[in-house]
Amino acid sequence: NAGVTQTPKFQVLKTGQSMTLQCAQDMNHEYMSWYRQDPGMGLRLIHYSVGAGITDQGEVPNGYNVSRSTTEDFPLRLLSAAPSQTSVYFCVAGRGGAYEQYFGPGTRLTVT
């Protein structure tokens, strides 16, 4: 099992460009989420999904879209990148509730 995989590992964008961060899991877990990590701010929840076809906003959803068409995949879209979106992004998968949640290796995004 690969667990949670994320692509790309690194990305540089110019302001206004769009891109999709990919996330896939092979554990058949219902719950998936996206966090961003910034120095001094800790990990903040962007969007989450409790199953295919169901998504909801987290703490910092503005500027990001998600969809969940399959159990395995949960892509994060930046429609018009801004320098404030420079961060490290982590995808998480788990059974949700009082069960362990697994992090992917992260995508390091820089917006210039």
Add this chain to the structure above:
Amino acid sequence: GENVGLHLPTLSVQEGDNSIINCAYSNSASDYFIWYKQESGKGPQFIIDIRSNMDKRQGQRVTVLLNKTVKHLSLQIAATQPGDSAVYFCAENLFSNYKLTFGKGTLLTVNP
């Protein structure tokens, strides 16, 4: 990720000593707690969890203590090793809620 240790509380210990990392959680209704370890350039890795109906849980070289009265969580690492150097995060969760809320983290440095 890189620079995640900036602005964090730090704990420096000698190899072989025991380490205690503390966390104050925010929601008295939280009923599930997790400790994660994050090494430089990697995603957070699950260490140990505890449910609110327990006060203590032990793993391999690690113990988590939960004090619900003062909303305090601690992680004890026995015989700390250089490989334990990392940032440690606590996270809290409501059983019926899929979202984890993370603390800011503590940077542990182990001196050989």
